[in-house]
Amino acid sequence: MTLPEKSRSTAGIVTTVGAGVVILMALTVLGTLAITRDDKPEAVASPATASAWDLEQAANDTEPEPAATTAAPGPTPAASDLTLTPKITRKQCFGSAGCHVDIKVEVGYAGPTLSEDDTWEVTYQVSGAESGPIVGTFELTGTKYDQDEISLSTRTSSTKISVKVTDIAGIPG
Incomplete structure (x- = not known):
């Protein structure tokens, strides 16, 4: 059974509008998460699901910064x-x-x-x-x-x- 021409056109419009609404909702959620997210690095849950970039960032965040070393000053001239x-x-x-x-x-x-x-x-x-x-x-x-x-x-x-x-x-x- 085939749909009449008018029904096919309406079905295409409904599908397009529905996809647009889903995309708009996804962008709204992602935008809200980006705004409310603080700058603290997130822990990587599992190396199996983490990308190479995530692993590198996690490694960089956990390495302690080297302590500033200052050489002991020599004698002070009088x-x-x-x-x-x-x-x-x-x-x-x-x-x-x-x-x-x-x-x-x-x-x-x-x-x-x-x-x-x-x-x-x-x-x-x-x-x-x-x-x-x-x-x-x-x-x-x-x-x-x-x-x-x-x-x-x-x-x-x-x-x-x-x-x-x-x-x-x-x-x-």
């Missing part, structure tokens, strides 16, 4: 361990008007061996400048340091220039 000496790199005097002087601070160290992994910021004060003390800093790592040149003016050509440590601070590595 101000008395450092000897700072001004090295005159250029000097131009103007009779009784004083001199224009460029210096670099040379560093001597007589303390315990410093670690190459630790860096220290050394603050110092230069005395003898006509305008007053000059404060500067340099970084000390192991036995290495980098020092910029300092320019100053003195009152007379016989003015003594001296440098002393005022502070030493560790720089986090």
